Amino acid sequence: MSTKDWLEKDYYKVLGVSKDAKPEEIKKAFRKIARENHPDANPGNAEALQRFKDASEAHQVLSDPGQRKEYDATRSRFGGFRFPPGGSGGGGGVDDLFRNAAGGASGADFSDLFGGLFNSTTRRAGTTRGPRRGSDVEGEVTIDFVEAVDGVTVPMQMVSDAACPVCHGTGARSGSVPHVCTKCQGSGMQTSTAGGVFAVSEPCTECRGRGLVVDDPCPECHGSGRGRSTRTMSVRIPAGVTDGQRIRLKGKGGAGENGGANGDLYVTVHVRPHPVFGRSGNNLTLQVPVTFAEASLGAEITVPTLNGQPVRLRLPAGTPSGRTLRVRGKGVSRGDGTVGDLLVTVDVVVPKDLSSDARAALESFVAKAPAGDPRAELFAKVRS
Known part of the structure; x- marks a missing residue:
């Protein structure tokens, strides 16, 4: 706040307390006003909003011992006078006050009298709350x-x-x-200059556009x-x-x-996960068990789809366990309207119990179709 604000505003009157009020009294008075006039409790009520902002400003000054002492000294020094209201045509405002005090003399310089008290760099325009975007x-x-x-x-x-x-x-x-956001002074907006030319207003980063912290x-x-x-x-x-x-x-x-x-x-x-299907990007995944005979001899198998009728899939002869086959167009829809695929991974199931005839047949198969040692290459890589 500028010194001009301090001279014009009676913060004790705003809070309804005496000039010798204790900090507890000031805090209690502000809380009561804040509850009754909070913007969220009075949507669209401009009077309540202004009352809340005035009380917050008063509390900010009077609750700080240093600011309160300076505020009291400033108002005591200048007798608590108020500036005439500014306006067009009829005059008024600080310039008219100085001009009248000088007996109408134009261009009178009061910088020595007031010691730079009203330096223009300390003046702050009143903040008004414009359109504010709703919260996410x-x-x-x-x-x-x-x-x-x-x-x-x-x-x-x-x-x-x-x-x-x-x-x-x-x-x-x-x-x-x-408390009122000190960065935007309760307006909810902050202004920055782009390239020293354009002023850009955006929601305050401190209070996220609310005006309060x-x-x-x-x-x-x-x-x-x-x-x-x-x-x-x-x-x-x-x-x-x-x-x-x-x-x-x-x-x-x-x-x-x-x-x-x-x-x-x-x-x-x-x-939630699916008990059967998985997902890899826009493709659906499915693990399908097949028998040793189906994987060895080749077969035409039926596999389910997520939405729709089952499809038939050709299993090539000699398909190893873990091989993945693709069923096109049975996956997840993409943003461009195309559809992913269904990726079917083969899992060769080994029977746990064999009858004597099945065992004899399998032993005969091994004798007639020797495959050698499938782990020989693995040990050769380890040794090298």
Whole structure:
């Protein structure tokens, strides 16, 4: 705050306390005003907003022993006079005050009299709250494997604009209150200069556009000041979403203020595993057991698909266990409209129990089709 603000504003009157009020009285008075006039508890009430900002400014000065001492000394030195209101045409304001004090003399210099008290670099224009974008909302959903592949519409509970019943909209834990952001002075916006020419306004990085800073958040609303409602909205989860993916739904978040755009909804998706199918990118995976005879002689086998009729797959003769075969167009839909494949991995099943005839036949097979030692190459690599 500038010295001009201190001369014009009676912070003790704003809080309704005496000039010799103790710190506890000042704190108690501010808390009462903050609860009654908090912006989240009085949406669209410009008078309550201004009252809250004035009380926050007063509390910021009077709760600091050093600032309070300087404030009292400044007002005592100049008798607490107020500046005439500025305006066009009829005059008024600081320049007219100086001009009148000089008997109408034009160009009078009062820098020596006031010691640079009203240096223009210390003046701050009043802040006004313009359009403010709504807050982004985070959510989580858990869906089935098939729903993730095909896409699904799910209901989600949203945060309403109603004040949190625990903190009454302040966003602060009981016994504490938020304070006006010192970076944007409560406007929720900050201005930066690009290249020294263009002034760019954007949400304040300190308070994230709220204008207030909560040091000790409410455990119920986590500092948002908003209460939970039973209102639900339908959210479309696109086809092909993966486990842990975070999707953005533009304009589905918190409502904007003063004509500002709505925030976005960010949904983190959790996918339940499927008992049979797996996934590799846009391809589905499937492990299929086959017999030793089918793998050795070759066969035509039937395999299931995730959505649709089973398909027949040709198993070449001599297929080893672990080989992967591809069924095109039976996977996950891509964003461009194409579809991934079904990757079928062969698992050769070895029988646990053999009859005497089966054992004799297998021994005869080994004698007639000797394959040599399949591990010879493995040991040769180890030795080398």
